[in-house]
Structure formats: C-alpha cells, structure tokens
Amino acid sequence: MGKFIRLKQGFDINLAGKAAPKVSELDPADTFVLKPTDFHGMYIPKLLVKVGDNVKAGTPIFHDKRYDKVFHVAPVSGEIVEINRGAKRKLLEIKILADKNVEFVNHKKYSVSEIANLSVNEARDLMLKSGVWPNLVQRPFGIMADPEVRPKSIFISAFDTHPLAPEYGILFKGQDHHFQVGLDILRKFTEGNIHINTHTEKEIATIFSQAKGIEMNKFSGPHPSGCVGVQIHHLDPINKGDVVWTINPFGVIQIGKLFTNGVFDASKVVAVTGSEVNQPQYYKTYTGTSVKKFLANNLKTDNVRVISGNVLTGTSIGTEGHLGFFDHQISVIPEGDKFEFMGWIAPTINKLSFHRAFGLLSFLTPGKERSLNSNMNGEPRAFVQTGIFERVTPMDILPTYLLKSIMAEDIDDMEALGIYEVVEEDLALCEFVDVSKHEVQQILREGIQLLQSS
Amino acid sequence: MKFLRNRLDSIHHHFEKGGKWEKFYFAYEAFATFLFVPNSVSGEKGVQIRDAVDLKRLMATVVISMVPCLLFGIWNVGDQHFLAIGNSAATFGDRILIGTIQVLPIVIVSYSVGLGIEFVFATIRRHPVNEGFLVTGMLIPLVMPPDIPLWQVAMATAFSVVIAKEAFGGTGMNILNVALTARAFLYFAYPTDISGDVWTYVGGEQLVEGFSGATPLSIGAAAVSSGANVVESLNEFGAGWADDIFSFSNMFSVSCRAVLEKPQP
Numbered sequence: 185m186g187k188f189i190r191l192k193q194g195f196d197i198n199l200a201g202k203a204a205p206k207v208s209e210l211d212p213a214d215t216f217v218l219k220p221t222d223f224h225g226m227y228i229p230k231l232l233v234k235v236g237d238n239v240k241a242g243t244p245i246f247h248d249k250r251y252d253k254v255f256h257v258a259p260v261s262g263e264i265v266e267i268n269r270g271a272k273r274k275l276l277e278i279k280i281l282a283d284k285n286v287e288f289v290n291h292k293k294y295s296v297s298e299i300a301n302l303s304v305n306e307a308r309d310l311m312l313k314s315g316v317w318p319n320l321v322q323r324p325f326g327i328m329a330d331p332e333v334r335p336k337s338i339f340i341s342a343f344d345t346h347p348l349a350p351e352y353g354i355l356f357k358g359q360d361h362h363f364q365v366g367l368d369i370l371r372k373f374t375e376g377n378i379h380i381n382t383h384t385e386k387e388i389a390t391i392f393s394q395a396k397g398i399e400m401n402k403f404s405g406p407h408p409s410g411c412v413g414v415q416i417h418h419l420d421p422i423n424k425g426d427v428v429w430t431i432n433p434f435g436v437i438q439i440g441k442l443f444t445n446g447v448f449d450a451s452k453v454v455a456v457t458g459s460e461v462n463q464p465q466y467y468k469t470y471t472g473t474s475v476k477k478f479l480a481n482n483l484k485t486d487n488v489r490v491i492s493g494n495v496l497t498g499t500s501i502g503t504e505g506h507l508g509f510f511d512h513q514i515s516v517i518p519e520g521d522k523f524e525f526m527g528w529i530a531p532t533i534n535k536l537s538f539h540r541a542f543g544l545l546s547f548l549t550p551g552k553e554r555s556l557n558s559n560m561n562g563e564p565r566a567f568v569q570t571g572i573f574e575r576v577t578p579m580d581i582l583p584t585y586l587l588k589s590i591m592a593e594d595i596d597d598m599e600a601l602g603i604y605e606v607v608e609e610d611l612a613l614c615e616f617v618d619v620s621k622h623e624v625q626q627i628l629r630e631g632i633q634l635l636q637s638s
Numbered sequence: 639m640k641f642l643r644n645r646l647d648s649i650h651h652h653f654e655k656g657g658k659w660e661k662f663y664f665a666y667e668a669f670a671t672f673l674f675v676p677n678s679v680s681g682e683k684g685v686q687i688r689d690a691v692d693l694k695r696l697m698a699t700v701v702i703s704m705v706p707c708l709l710f711g712i713w714n715v716g717d718q719h720f721l722a723i724g725n726s727a728a729t730f731g732d733r734i735l736i737g738t739i740q741v742l743p744i745v746i747v748s749y750s751v752g753l754g755i756e757f758v759f760a761t762i763r764r765h766p767v768n769e770g771f772l773v774t775g776m777l778i779p780l781v782m783p784p785d786i787p788l789w790q791v792a793m794a795t796a797f798s799v800v801i802a803k804e805a806f807g808g809t810g811m812n813i814l815n816v817a818l819t820a821r822a823f824l825y826f827a828y829p830t831d832i833s834g835d836v837w838t839y840v841g842g843e844q845l846v847e848g849f850s851g852a853t854p855l856s857i858g859a860a861a862v863s864s865g866a867n868v869v870e871s872l873n874e875f876g877a878g879w880a881d882d883i884f885s886f887s888n889m890f891s892v893s894c895r896a897v898l899e900k901p902q903p
Contacts, residue, residue, distance in 0.1 A: 197687075347687075489679075495686045517686065520679050525639045527675030528694035535690035542699040544690055558679040562692020563671055565768060566810030570696070608684070615685040619696050625684040 186379075189418045191405030191578040195538050195613055197347040199495065200553040201516070203455040205354055207466040213474040215506070216260050217277040218245050222509040223256075223318060224607075224629070225327025225636065229275045237264045242289030242315055242448035245278055254331060257315030259450035259471040261287040277506070286470075289314075293446040299365060302443075304372045311369075311439065315448045318509070319435025323416060323428050325632050326607030335429040337376030337420055342392040342433065343383040345410030346494035350455035350512050353389035354466055356433055357453075362440030363391045369439050370431070371397055381415045391433065405578065413610040417579045422604050432510065454478075454507065458495075458516035459555035460488045473507050475514050483516065489558045491515040496612040497625070500558075520559025528562065535561065538576065538617045565620040576613040581605065583614050587624060590631030595638055598631055607632070646670050664760040668767040697769040704776050708745075712737035715784040718838045724846035740784045740839050747788050749775040751795045759804050768809035770816075771799070777817035782824075783836040790828055794820035 220229040228249040233239060239262065244255035258280055266279035291314050294302065308331055311317045320329035329335070342352060356363065371378060377399040382388045384404040392400075401419060403409045412430045422428060434452060441449040450471040456478045457464045467478055475490060483503075491498035493511040501507075507514065524530075531543035536554050540547065546554075573583035581602035589597035608625035615624035652659045653666040670676075671694075680686050716733030720726065752775045760767045778795055802819035803812040824832045854872055861871040879888055 489686060491686055497684070498686060500682045500686060515686075521677045523643060523674040523677050525642070525674055528671075528692055529698055532690060536687075537690040539689065539691040539696070541691050541695050542702050543695065546690070556687040558686050559675070559688065560678045560680055561675065561688045561690050562694065563667075563676060563678070563766060565693045565766065566808065568693060568696070568770070568810065612685055616687065617689045617691075619689075619691055619693050621688065621692065623681060623684055626681075 186399050186401035187419060188384075188402045189404075189415075191403060191409045191414070191418075193575050193578040194406035194408055195576050195617070196345065196406040197495070197536065197556075197616070198551065198553055199347045199457075199517075200459040200555045201457050201461055201464045202348055202553075203350060203457045203464045203466055205351065205466075207354065207357075207453055207468060209468045210477050212260075212282060213469065213477050214282060215265070215474045216258075216262070216280045216282055216470060216472040217474075217506040218256060218258065218280075218472055219277045219506070219508060220246060220256070220275050221277075223248075223328050224632075225325060229256075231267065231275065231278070233264050233278070235264050235267055238262070239264060239280065240287045240289045241450060242291075244313075244315070246275070248328070251328070251331065253312045254317050254328065255313055255315050256318055257289075257448055259448075261285075279506075280472075288447040288449075291442065291446045291448075294443045296365075299368055299443055302369070302372070307369050307372055307443075310442065314442050316435065316438050316442050319431055319438060321430045323413065323422055323430060323607070324426075324604035325636055326413075327636075329429050330427075333427050335374050335376070335427050338370055338374055338378045338429045338431065339412050339416050339419070340378065340380045340431055340433060340436065341410055341412040341415060342380050342388065343386050343410050345383070345407035346496055346513075347407075348455070348457040348513065348515055349410070349494060350453075350457075350466065351387075351389075352392075352433060353387060355453045355455075355512055356389060356391050356437060359437045359440075360391045360394055362437045362444060363433065364395060364440065365444055366436035366438070366440035367395055367398060369443060370436065374429070376420075376428075379415070379419055381412070381419075383409065391437075408576075408610060408613060409578065411610050413605060413607055414578055417605050424599065424604060426604075432512075434512065452512060454511070455513045456482070456516075457513060458491075460484045460516040460518055469507075471507070471509060475501065475505055475507060476503065478514060479503055479516070485518065487519045487521075488516050489519045491517070495556075496616060497609045518555065518557040520557030522559065524559075539572065539619070560621055562619075562621055564622065567620055567622070570619055572617050572619070573611075573614045576617055577611065579605065579610070583611055583624075586631075587614075587622070587627055590627055590634070593634060595635060598635060603628075603631055603635060642673055646673065662761055664764065664766055665757050668757070668760070693769050697772045700773045701776055704773075704780070707780060708741070708776065711780060712741050715740050715839055719841065719843075722838045722840055722845060723843040736839070736841070737784075741779060743788055744779040744782055744784075744786065744791050745776070747791045748778040748795050751792045752778075752799050755796060755799045755804070759808065763808065765808065770809045774799075774816045778820050781817060781821045783832060784839040785836060785841075786824070786831055790824060790831060793827075794823045797823045 220226050226248050229246045230249050231246045232244050239258040241258055241261050243258045245258050247255050260282045262280045262282040265281045268276045270276045291310060312331060318328050322329040367378060379401055380392055380398050381401045381403055382392060384402050408414050416428060452471060453466050453468055455466050460483055462482050462484060489500050490503050490505060492501045492508045494513055495515050499508060529543060531545060533545040536546045536556055537544040577583050586601040586603060589601055608628055611624050611628055651657055653663045680688055713733055716737035719736050720728040720733060752771050756767055756771050782791060798816045798819035802814040802816045806812045857871050857875050858868050861868045
C-alpha cells in the first residue's frame with residue numbers, strides 16, 4: 185500500500201493564462217533542435233553528424249564522451265541545417281529542418297509476452313541505442329542515469345504543481361497501454377518499487393489509476409508537492425551512496441512505444457500558456473519544436489518573454505526559440521524592463537508576494553489570477569536571515585545554510601545539509617521568494633557540479 | 639516622475655565604467671534605486687518571475703514597525719522629565735515637545751553618521767549600499783539614554799558600524815549585533831554617561847525633593863515585616879487584580895497598571 189503524505193509548506197502561484205482543455209494540431213514546425221545543455225551533468229557532447237546530413241527520427245546525433253553508448257537522437261526526420269556553438273566551442277544546439285512526413289529508424293518490436301521475458305541487458309541495450317535513455321534522471325544530482333548502476337527505486341510524479349502546469353490527463357490521454365509497457369520494462373531495472381505519486385485534490389489520469397505493479401502514493405499540499413525530489417524525501421530519502429531514478433510519465437510512454445512499435449516516437453502534447461497568449465491551449469507536436477508557429481498571431485503584446493517550461497524553472501528562449509527536451513509547456517509573460525517610481529515602498533495589490541511586508545496586499549485576494557512580469561522587483565543583496573526559505577521548502581533541510589555552504593564551497597557542510605536530496609526545481613520557490621534576489625537554482629547547480637567533480 | 643527619470647538617465651553615463659564619476663557608482667545607485675525600482679529582469683534560466691518584496695521594503699517594514707516604539711519613547715522622555723521636576727500640570731503637547739527635542743537629534747546623528755560610513759565603505763569596497771543600516775540607525779537611539787551627548791552617539795555609531803560590521807566584510811557577514819555593539823561601546827568607554835540616573839532627562843531644572851518608586855516586591859516585604867495583609871497592601875498600591883479575573887486588564891496590562899497607577903511623587 186502506498187503512503188499518504190500531507191505537506192504544509194509551499195506556495196501556489198496562481199497566474200493568468202491557463203491552457204484550455206483543447207488539443208489542436210497545427211502544421212508541424214519547420215525546425216527542431218536538440219540542446220545538449222538540457223541534460224545536466226553532460227561531460228563533453230561528441231557530435232555524430234555534420235551539417236547537411238539527412239537524419240531519420242531516431243538517428244543518433246551526439247553522445248556524451250563519458251557514456252559512449254547512450255545516444256541522443258533526432259526527434260524528427262530531416263536535414264541538419266545548423267550546429268551552433270558558444271564560447272570555447274561549447275555545443276549549444278543542433279538544428280534539424282524537418283521533412284513533411286516523419287521517417288523513423290526501425291527497431292525490433294516486442295509482443296506483450298516477449299516483454300515479460302525480456303532480460304535487463306537486452307532492454308537496456310535497446311533503450312540506449314534508440315535514444316529513450318536520456319529520459320531517465322538519476323538522483324542525487326539530477327543528471328542522466330548511469331546505465332551501469334541499478335537504482336534503489338524509481339519515482340514518477342503524476343502531477344505538476346508548477347504555475348500554469350499542463351494537466352497530465354490531457355498530455356497523456358489514450359496512452360495507457362504504452363505507459364504500462366514502459367512500467368513493465370522499468371521494473372526490470374530495480375529491485376525496489378516504482379512509486380507513482382498523485383495529488384489528493386487533483387484528478388488522477390487513467391494512465392496512472394489503471395497502472396499495475398506499482399506503488400501508488402498520495403500527496404496533498406501546495407507547490408512544490410509535485411516536485412519529485414520532495415516526494416522522494418518523504419517516501420524513501422536518499423542517503424550518501426544511494427541512487428534512485430526519476431522519470432516523467434512522458435519518458436515511460438516513450439519507452440513503451442519503443443518496445444511495442446519499434447520506433448523512437450518524439451510526438452508530444454505541449455501547453456501554450458501565459459497571460460500574453462490570446463488562446464492558451466494544448467498543441468500536438470514533437471520534442472524540440474520551434475515555438476514560432478504556436479505564437480504567430482497569438483500574442484497580445486510584442487514585449488514578451490517566451491519561456492520553455494514553466495515560470496519557475498524554465499528557460500527564456502525568445503519568440504524564435506525551441507522547446508527544451510524535458511518541457512511540456514511554453515509560458516509567455518510580459519517582459520518587465522520598466523522603471524517604477526518608488527516601487528520599493530508603494531502599496532500594490534497586483535504584484536504577488538509570499539511575504540507580509542508593508543504595502544504588499546496580494547494576500548487579500550489569494551484566488552486571483554495574476555499577470556506577473558519578469559522584473560526583478562529589487563536589487564541583489566547579501567543574505568538576510570528571514571527564515572522564509574524554510575516556509576516554502578517542505579523538506580527537512582535548511583536551504584539558507586545549504587546555499588551558504590555552497591557559496592563557501594564547503595563540501596562536508598553541503599553533504600550534511602542535504603545537497604544529495606535536492607535539484608533546482610525543489611528549491612525554485614526559494615528563488616522566487618528570496619528577498620536578496622539570489623539565483624538560488626544556479627548556485628545549487630554549481631554546488632552539485634562541485635560535488636560531482638570532487 | 640518623468641522629469642526625475644530623465645534627469646537620472648542623463649547623468650547615468652557619468653557613473654558607468656569610464657565615466658568621470660565612476661568611483662561613486664554605488665552611491666549614485668543607492669539614490670537611483672531609492673527613487674526608481676530598476677528595470678533589471680530575471681536571468682535566462684531559472685525563476686522568471688520574482689516576488690514583489692525586496693530588501694528595501696523588508697527593512698522599511700521593520701522601521702515602520704519601530705515607529706510606535708519611538709513615539710512612545712519620545713512621550714516617555716517628556717513624561718519622566720515632568721514627573722522628575724514635579725510639574726504635573728504639563729500638557730501632553732509639552733511632554734511630546736520636550737521628548738522630541740531630546741530624541742530627534744540622536745536619531746539624526748545616528749542615521750547620518752552610520753549612513754555616511756556605509757556610503758564611504760560601499761564606494762571603497764565597490765559593493766551596493768545595503769539597507770540593513772536603516773534598521774540599525776533606528777535601534778541605536780532606542781537603546782540610548784535621552785541625555786547622552788551627541789558626540790558620544792556619533793562615536794558609538796561609527797565604532798559599531800566600522801568594527802562590528804565593516805571589519806567583518808559588511809552586511810551579512812557580521813557576527814555582532816551592530817546596535818548593541820554601539821551600546822556596549824558606550825558602556826565600557828563612557829560608563830558614567832550611560833549608567834546611573836541618566837534615564838530621566840532633567841535638563842537643568844530643579845528636581846523634586848525626593849522621589850522613589852517601590853516595587854510590588856518591596857511592598858510585599860514591608861507588609862510582611864509590619865504584619866499587614868500583603869494582598870491588601872498590594873491592592874492599595876494598585877498592583878492587585880482587577881475585579882474580573884479574566885478581564886482584559888488582568889490578562890494584558892497588570893504590570894502596566896502597576897506602573898501607571900503608581901502614586902505620583
């Protein structure tokens with residue numbers, strides 16, 4: 185039987201522009217990209233293609249130098265048109281000009297009975313070469329799973345509590361069979377449980393409620409209860425030396441499709457959300473799509489910030505940008521590059537705040553859908569002990585001290601303060617509420633990198 | 639507002655790297671951000687929206703919360719003054735006036751000395767001016783006696799800001815409380831000005847022949863030695879219970895009552 189865990193700390197950010205429950209299909213985008221920077225802990229990406237090559241959906245594009253068997257593959261078929269590099273020739277993105285019809289690299293198909301008897305090694309080999317493996321994220325560190333390590337258990341969060349998050353019931357509608365096959369494959373990799381975590385007040389999609397051979401846990405409480413790191417912390421905490429895997433339901437479905445259909449299927453549903461979108465709704469597309477077509481004639485103003493992912497953990501990509509590998513959501517918010525006269529003391533009801541300070545009146549209208557912009561609302565300052573981080577982190581860790589120990593590069597303290605249990609998204613709310621405007625997520629990732637390289 | 643913004647924009651380039659007042663960038667920034675919240679936006683990765691709070695608002699909130707305390711202090715300085723010289727005819731306005739004349743210079747000195755040092759250090763060390771001193775600058779007057787010489791306030795503030803804060807690396811790195819360091823400095827450097835009968839401002843007036851205030855404890859002790867009823871003597875003094883045991887005054891203001899209803903000298 186699963187557990188029921190009630191979380192109290194946290195904060196739900198209620199933004200305007202929630203996607204309407206309608207899935208549309210547009211002409212597929214022209215370009216798709218694969219960004220090695222989406223994968224944390226990537227050592228050196230080694231390119232396997234060059235400009236002008238024709239690829240199919242599932243053709244390997246690059247691999248990490250450290251894991252030469254784990255391929256990152258093309259989401260669609262087409263021609264490689266651009267390879268962008270940054271400073272020190274760092275590989276930033278590989279752009280594919282898509283064909284009209286997607287051609288797939290074909291792998292072996294398995295029937296249900298064959299899947300039941302499949303050995304771990306055979307399953308692993310297919311997952312590595314087909315390109316579904318990078319869906320598996322390993323904790324600690326939130327990096328791509330190491331194929332040689334057997335995890336203690338596997339965690340799947342069946343709900344998303346981020347601002348404007350898409351409903352999983354719509355994203356994964358009708359994928360019940362593939363999801364179950366994916367679970368059956370994943371169960372071969374661990375002696376422990378596969379945990380699926382649901383929320384008490386949200387509707388549980390059928391793909392989760394019908395799933396077999398798993399442990400179903402229930403959570404309640406505000407964001408970040410949907411962050412899988414928080415769930416692991418309460419179900420089966422990670423100690424030094426432990427390894428667990430996390431995977432988005434989309435990854436499980438992709439694994440299922442690989443084994444039943446024999447192809448790397450990168451088609452997904454994304455939510456186009458945010459206060460600056462005329463018609464926020466869902467669209468069918470593929471991983472790494474250009475966002476241009478979703479936003480054409482669909483924006484209220486010009487001065488907007490387009491985010492791949494949600495407003496707490498996403499990346500600003502611009503109106504011509506491309507969706508990240510793990511993202512199911514595009515958020516469009518107003519850009520906040522405006523001065524505000526005496527804005528540090530003027531009373532406001534429109535700006536959202538978790539704090540109770542002079543003039544911050546947003547607590548009077550908690551249910552109101554707000555349109556927030558990207559302004560910093562202040563300047564960076566030194567840490568001030570406010571105790572506010574602990575009130576948005578439903579975990580038994582002390583974020584303030586953890587962040588300080590990371591800045592001091594004190595590895596012993598980092599370990600003692602629980603850096604193994606967190607990745608960026610778990611502490612994203614700390615960055616939101618921070619009085620001193622620190623880049624909490626970036627600091628945390630630097631600490632994790634320091635720990636990995638030590 | 640538009641005018642102010644244009645003025646700031648027109649002088650901004652002088653303070654940037656290569657400008658003629660480049661050194662004073664952070665002093666300029668402190669004023670500019672006081673007038674306008676800057677137009678900086680969140681980074682490319684990570685949180686894209688930010689809470690409406692910032693350190694300025696947080697510190698301003700603390701300062702605003704301390705204002706009632708300061709106002710009571712001002713009234714109390716005047717009240718104690720007129721009690722000590724035996725002038726019970728003084729009006730509320732007189733009390734506030736005397737208190738203001740005594741307290742306000744301390745506040746001004748503490749703020750100007752402390753903020754001056756903050757600006758100097760921010761300019762030398764090239765870091766933004768932190769708002770933490772707004773609170774410290776108010777706390778220092780609140781822990782000082784009313785007739786402390788102003789040069790001592792200035793010295794104590796300077797000492798505590800430099801030694802207790804900036805010597806450790808500035809806001810966020812100090813291990814001592816800045817306001818209490820100022821108090822401790824005076825306690826050891828000029829003990830005669832901060833202990834003894836300094837808490838009542840006399841101001842050169844003739845004191846009353848004698849005044850004393852017994853505590854309820856000593857009344858109790860006296861009652862026992864003289865064989866009187868302790869409870870009755872306390873009630874007479876005004877430190878007993880009010881009629882209704884759960885009344886407001888019993889629950890919240892018994893000690894206040896004991897002080898306020900104390901027989902006047």
